Amino acid sequence: MKRFFDSELEQFRSHLIKMGEISIQQVQDAIKALVEADGDQAKRVIAGDDELDELEVRIDEEAMRYMSLRSPIASDLRLVIVGMKASHDLERVGDEAVGIAKRVKRLAKEAPLKSYIDLPRMASIALEMLRDALDCFLDDDAEKAAIVIRRDKEVDALNKQLYRELTSYMIEDQHTISRGIELMFISRALERIADHATNIAEEMIYLVKGKDVRGTSE
């Protein structure tokens, strides 16, 4: 039976999906700006963050309102709680994209330290994780979410590898230090984005199965 307030939940879901789409786009654009040394693109990413911030506030308002007026239970309640948490993670993904863009703005003024191979690879894994985590939300597919959680290690490993590589650059040539540090932070930002994707995947498993899997993965 359809309830007259179901449209409010639909709207809530669609706002969360929109946040997902924008945050993915922001990360993509930030990495594109890095690879193409495009300071203007980086500026656009920084400006694009406002929309995510506004959506997060809106989702929180909708959740508060829904909980106060509709007394949700079971899957409705899980959706509202998960929606609030996931929107926070997505907002943080957006912040990481802005962090990357700010560093790109500075890096774009200098010659590239090395050709960018590992960073785009990390980014594409982190973005896939984000997409898959959001697909679980669209399809109620907890299996996909479990795969996302396992992939977090790939990104962690790439981050460590890059850390070692950049350290060796900096030891050899002190002129690379400022660029090396910027790149380390970008690597770290991508690793954080994968962490947020993992959080979202855990939240989606909770949404679909009602099971809290945080801290249980090997």
Place this chain on the structure above:
Amino acid sequence: MVTTEIPMDTRSTSPESPNPESVQSPGTKAVDAADKTLIDIDHVDFFYGENQALFDINMKIEEKKVTALIGPSGCGKSTLLRCLNRMNDLIDGTQIKQGAITVRGIDINSPEVDPIELRKRVGMVFQKSNPFPKSIYENITFGLRLQGVNDKSRLDEVVEKSLRGAALWDEVKDRLDTSGLGLSGGQQQRLCIARAIAVEPEVILMDEPCSALDPVSTSKVEELIHELKTQFTIIIVTHNMQQAARVSDRTAFFYMGKLIEYDDTQTIFMKPSHDQTEAYVSGRFG
């Protein structure tokens, strides 16, 4: 008795009345009550004999909105509801000593207003469903027949329209000649709502309409309330706070015969202005 028809036009007759009790919270749409006031309860003191049951109640009820009256037992919410169609006239010794209640600017307690006429305009649905021991068809047509309507095709039309309006048509269309008492509790309550809307009132008063119903019937009635507000002004007394939150646009909280707070439902349930309201809606009362 001379009767005064309460005009049926949908415009309010007092466009510049202010809306002092509306406290807007951020994010809520400003309600321009000036244009929309249908019922004006103006500083009403009500007595059962020597006992004062309502103290200086002052509130404007907006047209085509659902207004919920909430508060603990004995707070005066049902008394106020019954004032709105003069049901209290039936109890000896009751009296409004101060103030007035107007519907579209007409004082409903003035000697020219016939209470029977008033109750046609301001219908009521009770806590316990009370279909007449007659067929479903006759239950719906009872009010119209009293008004002298006998045209079969007109009556048929009203029966279908009212039952559809009360979301009951599909369930009973094949047994309109069977007794209304043979329906389930939830169906009986919707039959009573159909009977109330058959005479095309402007206002429907509902006194705990779901308290005797199971959750499925309750959500059907709530769904119905949501649909009816496009045509009718609805005032509902309920003890079920979640219900008030779900179905109403405006909520009034009463305590010990006083109107403590009256605001948008969202404000009452998310950030009420008074501590007593907060304590009541969060279940921390007393």
